[in-house]
Amino acid sequence: MLYPSVDKLKSQIDSKYSLVALASKRARQLHEHGDEKLDRYVSRKAVGKALEEVAAGVLRKEEQDEFAVYEDEI
Numbered sequence: 001m002l003y004p005s006v007d008k009l010k011s012q013i014d015s016k017y018s019l020v021a022l023a024s025k026r027a028r029q030l031h032e033h034g035d036e037k038l039d040r041y042v043s044r045k046a047v048g049k050a051l052e053e054v055a056a057g058v059l060r061k062e063e064q065d066e067f068a069v070y071e072d073e074i
Contacts, residue, residue, distance in 0.1 A: 004055035012054050022061055026050035
């Protein structure tokens, strides 16, 4: 059985696509900087750790300002 379950993750994040984007960005941060937010992880890999953070409610999707211009839009 996979941990954390998809049902638990979906209760925290509304969309699978948002979940994938959030987890991949956080996994990259974990891999490059190693700034872990939880005391203990079940997973050894960065993506699993990111998903555990989402399931624990520590990692949330941030709301974007509709009037802000982001770097990738320039």
